[in-house]
Structure formats: C-alpha cells, structure tokens
Amino acid sequence: MLRVAIDAMSGDRGTGDIVEAVRSVLARRDDVHLILVGDPGLIHQHIGSNPLTQGRHSVVASEEVVTMDDSAAVALRNKKKSSMRLAINLVKEGQADACVSAGNTGALMAISKFVLKTVKGIDRPAISAIIPAINGHTHMLDLGANVDSSSTNLCQFAVMGSILAEAVDGTDRPRVALLNIGSEAMKGNEQVKQAAPLLAGSSLNYIGFVEGNEIYTDKVDVVVCDGFVGNVSLKTSEGVARMVSHYLREEFKRSTWNKLVGLVARPILKAFGNRIDPRRYNGASLLGLQGVVVKSHGSADAVAFANAIDIALLEIGHNVPSMIASRLEASPNAA
Amino acid sequence: MLRVAIDAMSGDRGTGDIVEAVRSVLARRDDVHLILVGDPGLIHQHIGSNPLTQGRHSVVASEEVVTMDDSAAVALRNKKKSSMRLAINLVKEGQADACVSAGNTGALMAISKFVLKTVKGIDRPAISAIIPAINGHTHMLDLGANVDSSSTNLCQFAVMGSILAEAVDGTDRPRVALLNIGSEAMKGNEQVKQAAPLLAGSSLNYIGFVEGNEIYTDKVDVVVCDGFVGNVSLKTSEGVARMVSHYLREEFKRSTWNKLVGLVARPILKAFGNRIDPRRYNGASLLGLQGVVVKSHGSADAVAFANAIDIALLEIGHNVPSMIASRLEASPNAA
Numbered sequence: 268m269l270r271v272a273i274d275a276m277s278g279d280r281g282t283g284d285i286v287e288a289v290r291s292v293l294a295r296r297d298d299v300h301l302i303l304v305g306d307p308g309l310i311h312q313h314i315g316s317n318p319l320t321q322g323r324h325s326v327v328a329s330e331e332v333v334t335m336d337d338s339a340a341v342a343l344r345n346k347k348k349s350s351m352r353l354a355i356n357l358v359k360e361g362q363a364d365a366c367v368s369a370g371n372t373g374a375l376m377a378i379s380k381f382v383l384k385t386v387k388g389i390d391r392p393a394i395s396a397i398i399p400a401i402n403g404h405t406h407m408l409d410l411g412a413n414v415d416s417s418s419t420n421l422c423q424f425a426v427m428g429s430i431l432a433e434a435v436d437g438t439d440r441p442r443v444a445l446l447n448i449g450s451e452a453m454k455g456n457e458q459v460k461q462a463a464p465l466l467a468g469s470s471l472n473y474i475g476f477v478e479g480n481e482i483y484t485d486k487v488d489v490v491v492c493d494g495f496v497g498n499v500s501l502k503t504s505e506g507v508a509r510m511v512s513h514y515l516r517e518e519f520k521r522s523t524w525n526k527l528v529g530l531v532a533r534p535i536l537k538a539f540g541n542r543i544d545p546r547r548y549n550g551a552s553l554l555g556l557q558g559v560v561v562k563s564h565g566s567a568d569a570v571a572f573a574n575a576i577d578i579a580l581l582e583i584g585h586n587v588p589s590m591i592a593s594r595l596e597a598s599p600n601a602a
Numbered sequence: 603m604l605r606v607a608i609d610a611m612s613g614d615r616g617t618g619d620i621v622e623a624v625r626s627v628l629a630r631r632d633d634v635h636l637i638l639v640g641d642p643g644l645i646h647q648h649i650g651s652n653p654l655t656q657g658r659h660s661v662v663a664s665e666e667v668v669t670m671d672d673s674a675a676v677a678l679r680n681k682k683k684s685s686m687r688l689a690i691n692l693v694k695e696g697q698a699d700a701c702v703s704a705g706n707t708g709a710l711m712a713i714s715k716f717v718l719k720t721v722k723g724i725d726r727p728a729i730s731a732i733i734p735a736i737n738g739h740t741h742m743l744d745l746g747a748n749v750d751s752s753s754t755n756l757c758q759f760a761v762m763g764s765i766l767a768e769a770v771d772g773t774d775r776p777r778v779a780l781l782n783i784g785s786e787a788m789k790g791n792e793q794v795k796q797a798a799p800l801l802a803g804s805s806l807n808y809i810g811f812v813e814g815n816e817i818y819t820d821k822v823d824v825v826v827c828d829g830f831v832g833n834v835s836l837k838t839s840e841g842v843a844r845m846v847s848h849y850l851r852e853e854f855k856r857s858t859w860n861k862l863v864g865l866v867a868r869p870i871l872k873a874f875g876n877r878i879d880p881r882r883y884n885g886a887s888l889l890g891l892q893g894v895v896v897k898s899h900g901s902a903d904a905v906a907f908a909n910a911i912d913i914a915l916l917e918i919g920h921n922v923p924s925m926i927a928s929r930l931e932a933s934p935n936a937a
Contacts, residue, residue, distance in 0.1 A: 401845050411783050414791040448746050448833040456749040456830050479837025483845040492834075495791050498783040499831050500838045502814025507842040510736050510818040511878055515850075518874040528867050535860050539853040543846055 268300045268323075269583050271576060272363035275305035276332045276350035277370025279566045282306075285369070286313040287569035292576045293320040299580065302363055304329050304354040329353045333374045335565065342374035343381055351375060355382045358558040365559035365579040367550075369567050375560065376412050376553060383558040386588065388595035391416075392555035393424045394494070394562065395431060396501070397548055397578075402485040406432050406441075409491075410551060411498035418461035421445065421491055422469070425462075427554040427591055428489035429471050434585035440472040441488035446496060447476035458493065508543050550575030552582060555591065559583055603635045603658075604918050606911060607698035610640035611667045611685035612705025614901045617641075620704070621648040622904035627911045628655040634915060637698055639664050639689040664688045668709045670900065677709035678716055686710060690717045693893040700894035700914040702885075704902050710895065711747050711888060718893040721923065723930035726751075727890035728759045729829070729897065730766060731836070732883055732913075737820040741767045741776075744826075745886060746833035753796035756780065756826055757804070760797075762889040762926055763824035764806050769920035775807040776823035781831060782811035793828065843878050885910030887917060890926065894918055 275285045282305060289301050303310050304327045311326070329350035333342040346352060351370050357363040359382050368375050376392065385392055395408035408424050409416065416424070425443050432441035445462055447455040455463075455476070466473040477487050479500060492500070519529035519536070529536070541547070545564075549571035553560040559582045563575035582588075610620045617640060624636050638645050639662045646661070664685035668677040681687060686705050692698040694717050703710050711727065720727055730743035743759050744751065751759070760778050767776035780797055782790040790811070801808040812822050814835060827835070854864035854871070864871070876882070880899075884906035888895040894917045898910035917923075 399845065401848050414783070446834060448749070448830055448837075479834040479839075480841030480844065482838060483841035495783055496831055496834050499781060499814040499827075500834050502783075503817060503835045503838045504814075504842045506815030506818035507839045508846060509815065510734065511843060511846050513736050514877050515874050518870050518877075521870075521873075525870050528863075528870060532863050532867050535853050535856075535863060538856070539850050542849045542853075 270300045272302045272354040272357040272366045274354045274368035275303045284569045288572035304350045339373040339377035364583040367561045369563035383556045386592045389555035396551040407490040409494035411494045413494040416493040421462040425491045443489040444477040444487045446492035546571035550578035605635045607637045607689040607692040607701045609685045609689045609703035610638045619904045623907035639685045674708040674712035699918040702896045704898035714895045718891045721927045724890035731886040742825040744829035746829045748829040751828040756797040760826045778824040779812040779822045781827035881906035885913035
C-alpha cells in the first residue's frame with residue numbers, strides 16, 4: 268500500500284477540490300491509502316453523502332493553516348499544528364510515504380527541510396517539474412526554491428534531476444543540460460560557466476548548454492538552472508500558453524462563419540486544449556529531501572490536484588529519495 | 603528623409619533576404635533612404651533585373667564579415683572594414699540615422715558601444731524588444747546584453763524602457779515593473795530586492811513586481827530584468843509558441859475528418875498563425891547608445907528583416923536616443 272499524506276487545508280480552492288481529487292485517485296487505484304490532514308468537520312462535510320472508498324483513507328485532525336502570506340520562518344516556528352506541518356510529520360514518522368500540499372511554497376520547503384532533512388551531499392533541495400515538450404517531456408529544476416544558486420548547487424540539481432528522470436521515465440542515462448543564453452562556452456553568467464566543466468567531468472550524461480526554446484524540444488531530458496531563472500521561465504510559459512489560447516479563441520469568434528467553423532472544429536480544438544492544459548502538468552517535486560514532498564499549484568482544481576498525487580505515487584513507487592541518497596553515497600562527487 | 607544603414611552581409615540567410623526587405627520598405631515608404639553596406643557585386647546580383655527605387659538607396663562597399671563565431675573582442679579589434687563596423691560608422695559620422703544588423707549580438711553590442719558611446723548616465727546599453735501581449739504589447743529589457751546586472755543597471759534599464767514606451771507608443775507614464783518570482787517584497791534575488799525601493803522612489807510610474815506570466819498581459823508596459831533572465835524568458839516564449847503550433851497542427855492531422863475540418867478552418871488558423879508569427883516581432887533595440895541600433899534575429903527572412911528596419915525608423919522618428927539623453931541630463935537620478 269502506498270500511503271500519501273494530503274494537506275487538505277491549503278491552496279486557493281479549499282478542501283472541496285482536494286476531497287474530490289482524493290476520491291478520483293482512490294477510485295482509480297487500489298494500492299493507495301490517502302491520509303487527509305485538516306479540519307475533520309470540514310473534510311467530512313465535503314465527503315458528504317457519497318463516502319470515499321472504505322479502509323483506504325483516514326483523517327488526521329490539524330488545528331491551524333499556513334496561509335499564503337505567512338513567511339517561511341513564521342510557518343516553521345509558530346504553526347506546529349498546521350495541516351502542512353502535520354502532513355510532513357507523518358512522512359517523518361513513517362506513517363506516510365509522501366506528502367502533497369497546495370500551500371505556500373516557501374513554508375512547505377522550510378518545514379520539509381527542517382522536519383525531513385536533506386539527503387547527505389545535498390545542500391539545498393530543489394523544485395523540479397515535468398514540462399511538456401514536442402515528442403515527450405522534460406524535467407526542469409530548480410523552479411524557485413533557490414535564488415543565486417552556486418555552480419555546486421547547479422551540479423547537485425543535475426544529479427538529482429538525472430536520477431529522477433531515470434527513475435520515473437526509465438530513461439537510460441538521461442541527457443542533462445545547463446540552461447544558458449547561448450551555446451558557446453564564453454556565454455552565460457559566472458555560475459553557469461563554472462558549472463559546465465564540473466558537469467562535463469562528472470559521470471552524468473551532460474550534453475552542454477541549451478537555450479530557453481530547447482526546453483520544449485526532444486533534445487534534452489533534464490534542464491538545470493537557478494531557481495530565479497527557472498521560475499521566470501516556467502511562469503513565462505504559462506503566460507504564453509494563455510495568450511496563444513486567447514488568440515485562438517478570438518479568431519474562432521471573429522465572425523458568424525468563424526463561429527460555425529469553430530463549432531465543427533470543437534472536438535479538435537478541445538483535444539488541442541487538453542494537451543496544453545496546465546492541470547496535466549500540476550505537481551512539482553521537492554527533490555533532495557529524505558522523503559517525497561510534492562507541491563501542487565495553489566489554484567489547482569480537483570483534476571490538477573489528483574495529478575500532483577499521481578506524481579507523489581510515481582516517486583514513492585520508484586523510491587526516488589533513496590535512489591538519490593544511495594547514488595550520492597556511492598559516488599559523493601557524482602557531479 | 604530617414605536614413606538607415608543596413609548591414610547586408612550578416613545573418614544566417616544572407617544578402618538576398620536583406621535586399622528583399624529593403625525593397626519592401628522602400629516600396630511602402632517614400633520618406634526613407636537605405637544604405638546597403640556589403641559586397642557591391644553580391645548586392646547588385648540580388649537586386650538583379652528588378653531595380654530598387656532610384657535615388658533612395660545607396661551601396662557602401664565593405665571588405666569583410668563578422669561571423670557568428672567571432673568573439674566580440676576579435677570583431678572589434680580585427681574587423682574594422684566589416685559590413686557591421688562600417689554600418690555603425692555611418693551612424694557615428696552622421697551619414698545614417700540608424701543601423702540594422704542581423705549579425706552576432708555580442709559583436710554588434712561591443713562595436714556599437716565603442717563607436718557610438720553610451721548616453722551620459724548609462725553604464726551599459728540594454729537590448730529591448732516588443733513582446734506581444736493580450737490586448738497590446740509589452741517592452742522588455744534587458745534581453746541578453748548584460749548578465750549579472752546590478753540594481754543600478756536595472757534602474758537604468760527602467761528609465762530607458764519607460765522613455766522608449768512613451769516615445770514609440772505615445773503612452774503617458776508607462777507602467778514599469780521588475781520581473782520577479784513572486785509579488786511579495788521578500789521574494790527575489792538581491793539585485794531585484796535592492797532595485798525595488800530605488801524605483802519606488804524614482805519619478806517613474808513603477809508598479810512593483812510582475813511574474814513571468816504577466817509579461818503577456820495588459821497589466822504592464824515595461825518589464826525590467828537582468829539580461830540572462832530576459833533572454834531565457836524570451837527564448838522560452840519562442841519554444842512554447844512553437845510547441846503549441848506543433849500540437850495544433852498535429853490535432854488537425856489526426857484523421858481524414860480532422861484534415862477536412864482543417865481545410866475549412868485554414869483561413870482562421872492562418873490568421874491565428876500570423877498573430878503569433880515571431881517575424882512580426884523581429885527587431886530588438888540596443889538602448890542607451892548615442893544612436894539607433896537595431897538587432898535583427900540571425901535567421902530573419904525578408905519579412906522579419908523589414909520589420910527590424912521599421913523598428914529603427916520608429917526610433918529615429920521619435921528621436922529615442924536624444925530623449926534618453928535629455929531625460930538623464932534633466933534628472934540624472936531619474937531612477
């Protein structure tokens with residue numbers, strides 16, 4: 268049984284969507300036990316008259332909620348009975364194999380790091396996500412946990428990303444690249460220039476620099492970057508996808524004829540829309556911790572949140588934290 | 603007469619596309635004189651039997667070409683008779699009002715800075731481009747001229763971007779924002795955190811932080827960032843737009859019926875494609891120089907290169923370099 272602790276109180280949409288996500292995952296998979304952490308009254312109210320699969324879920328009561336405005340320090344020090352903290356505690360205590368939360372990223376990172384600790388050899392955990400690409404997908408990290416990453420940090424991100432891609436995709440020797448602003452060695456900022464020779468001398472399948480546009484191609488499996496850069500790139504992608512969808516809708520509404528054609532084309536446009544639906548890619552992994560922690564987008568609905576739970580299940584199934592730990596133990600200078 | 607010097611030898615597609623771009627601009631506008639700098643034989647071969655508008659173009663002979671592999675230092679020191687250098691010299695000598703080149707960005711920046719000098723009060727020129735947005739467009743800088751920008755650099759970029767938006771769009775008090783990874787004051791890297799209070803205390807219409815997705819909205823007129831971050835964001839956008847178009851084409855090819863619908867929807871899809879066509883946005887301005895220099899994408903075709911010429915004409919028409927100079931003279935601590 269794979270056991271996931273769910274922070275049922277955090278996120279913009281509230282407990283209702285989270286309960287629906289739990290319902291859909293339990294209906295799909297019979298090897299999963301989900302632990303809802305939150306206000307029991309609220310959780311049962313949302314479960315309502317349509318009970319969840321018996322015996323494969325439980326509820327743990329929490330007393331408070333980490334808000335989006337709480338600083339990481341406040342959340343860590345003052346909210347020890349929050350749904351987020353208790354969910355992470357369950358992982359630490361071995362009662363859950365993973366934790367999923369749609370709450371405050373900074374707080375989730377700080378509490379996870381404090382409670383679970385990092386794997387030996389990793390200074391700072393990183394946020395990694397799966398990015399859609401032409402003919403496949405790419406793993407990208409860091410997406411915002413660390414600003415001003417050093418070359419050493421970048422190398423650690425590369426090791427973790429490579430192990431993740433190998434584990435969850437079954438890719439043999441994933442192609443790892445550094446995100447840069449050109450392909451020549453002289454380009455880039457200091458951290459990237461210093462990280463390049465370190466990675467070239469490592470045991471990873473390092474393929475050099477990629478530029479922003481190459482993230483979305485099948486040229487690379489793991490894209491490594493500083494968290495500031497990665498976060499801007501990810502959010503930029505969301506913005507572009509939204510603008511492009513907006514333009515497409517506008518064109519199909521420009522005249523009565525266009526609207527008619529749009530009606531005929533609707534199933535095709537819907538299939539297209541599904542492919543770029545950000546909910547399909549919801550769920551970012553906090554890598555480098557002694558445990559699986561997955562961050563859902565704050566505005567995730569039931570479909571998106573269920574996807575984040577799936578990511579946690581995938582990482583538990585492939586034992587990602589122990590793989591990272593044992594790889595670093597076997598070869599502490601893997602990068 | 604607005605006079606633009608055209609580097610006719612640089613870029614991936616060669617002189618033919620550049621001559622066609624010149625032809626189309628001259629056909630559209632009768633207030634323009636274009637000076638083609640390059641190999642006269644090659645240029646005339648491409649002009650061929652269909653001569654350009656008489657009296658509104660001239661050819662200046664160059665002897666060499668700055669290649670994409672040349673370092674900025676080599677291009678600056680050893681290629682003094684290159685098409686790029688001579689085109690910039692024409693601006694310095696007052697024989698042209700602007701220069702457009704599809705060549706090596708680093709070399710173009712280095713030569714422009716050496717020959718034309720920066721405006722007093724600007725330490726480092728920045729690359730600025732117009733980014734499409736929902737209901738309008740955004741000016742974004744720096745897009746790759748400066749990595750590791752300081753907070754002072756960011757403030758100078760903000761001043762230049764604000765003046766550019768005011769001049770070319772006629773926007774009164776353009777809304778200026780810093781690109782960051784969250785909207786809270788505690789988020790971001792050191793440079794961004796230090797630049798924020800400086801901008802808040804300036805005479806600019808500073809609206810705070812925006813995240814990557816907001817670049818493509820009508821929330822902001824000028825987005826300011828470090829060149830590494832800006833370049834990654836811009837290239838990411840290209841990659842996403844290409845992937846999305848690829849997905850859309852795939853869906854309209856999935857079956858015979860889909861292909862038929864695609865045929866009917868073709869004019870609509872074409873109108874959509876035109877709106878996200880990167881050629882429409884080709885042409886980045888090197889801001890902060892004592893003269894107008896526009897960089898075209900290396901792979902620009904005739905349509906795209908003509909757009910870069912249009913951008914140069916717009917900046918000459920609005921006298922952007924003198925506006926930046928006089929604003930900084932009037933209020934040296936504008937930022």
